[in-house]
Amino acid sequence: REALGRGAASLSLGEGKATLQLREEGRCSVLDLFKLPVAEARSQLQALVFGMAGRVESLERRLEGSGGGADPSPRKNRGAGSALPAKRKIPGESLINPGFKSKKAPSGVDFEDS
Helix, strand or coil: CHHHHHCCEEEEEECCEEEEEEEECCEEEEEEEECCCHHHHHHHHHHHHHHHHHHHHHHHHHHHHHCCCCCCCHHHHCCCCCCCCCCCCCCCECCCCCCCECCCCCCCCCHHHC
């Protein structure tokens, strides 16, 4: 990560292979990355994503346990205890520009006239 930030790394793409070169203090490390078959790549990517999600979850729990700072995941609190009540749509009100009435009267089935 530091090498990428300093520009001491390069990535070259080839047919079915990528080469990552890291240059630091007179030495050069080369890492060849080969293309995997789709099924194997899918399972490895799935394991990586689930591992990262588990790590994020454990870090969030540790942060909650330490009582530190702001909530790291505000998406969990969205809508709960909102200061503004939900505004109901008025018949004939524009969906694109709420607060303005459309020029045409709403049409459709009136269920109360059955």
